Amino acid sequence: MARTTELEGLVKILEVENQAWQRAAIENEAMVVSIRCSIKRLMESSCLASGxxxxxxxxxxxxxxxxxxxxxxxxxxxxxxxxxxxxxxxxxxxxxxxxxxxxxxxxxxxxxxxxxxxxxxxxxxxxxxx
CATH class of the missing domain: 3.30.40.10 (Zinc/RING finger domain, C3HC4 (zinc finger))
Structure with missing residues (x-):
């Protein structure tokens, strides 16, 4: 019984950590999208194309x-x-x-x-x- 309670507590901790990692991944994906948009805008304004x-x-x-x-x-x-x-x-x-x-x-x-x-x-x- 005590072992079950201990394992349930560990599962809750892992769920919280999982959510934190998912939030971090979403933030990183948003940053990548933002950087890609910036690169696209620069390329369209021919900053990169002109060397x-x-x-x-x-x-x-x-x-x-x-x-x-x-x-x-x-x-x-x-x-x-x-x-x-x-x-x-x-x-x-x-x-x-x-x-x-x-x-x-x-x-x-x-x-x-x-x-x-x-x-x-x-x-x-x-x-x-x-």
């Missing part, structure tokens, strides 16, 4: 302001193609947060702990469907 994805980065500098004179034209060519900054062979489809640099492919993003463009610590990433 200005780094212009609104939180790090305060764009790709055109970095690098030497020799590597500058090469870097601009890579940026136009949106090539992964890690492997250099696949297209960049992953947006890193909080800096918002579009600089990694899906395969490479899992191994990143910081942005390869600005060095800011990666807190999250979003796949951008271009």
């Amino acid at each position: 200005a994805e780094d212009a609104r980065s939180c790090c305060g500098e764009s790709e055109q302001n970095k690098g030497g004179e020799e590597g500058d034209s090469e870097e601009r060519a890579r940026e136009r193609k949106r090539v992964c900054k890690i492997c250099g062979s696949r297209g960049s489809r992953v947006l890193l947060l909080p800096c918002r640099h579009l600089c990694s492919c899906e395969a490479c993003q899992g191994s990143l702990s910081s942005c390869p463009v600005c060095g800011v610590a990666k807190k999250a990433s979003i796949e951008v469907l271009v």
Whole structure:
């Protein structure tokens, strides 16, 4: 009898924890939807299409302001193609947060702990469907 009461108490605790996790999941889904809408609005206003994805980065500098004179034209060519900054062979489809640099492919993003463009610590990433 005591064991049954104890188990019922544990079940109630687990139900409360389950509800808390479900609320957290719903909040995270809402945040993803909001971020996707923001990305869609940016793409529609051609901020991303014109190659200005780094212009609104939180790090305060764009790709055109970095690098030497020799590597500058090469870097601009890579940026136009949106090539992964890690492997250099696949297209960049992953947006890193909080800096918002579009600089990694899906395969490479899992191994990143910081942005390869600005060095800011990666807190999250979003796949951008271009």
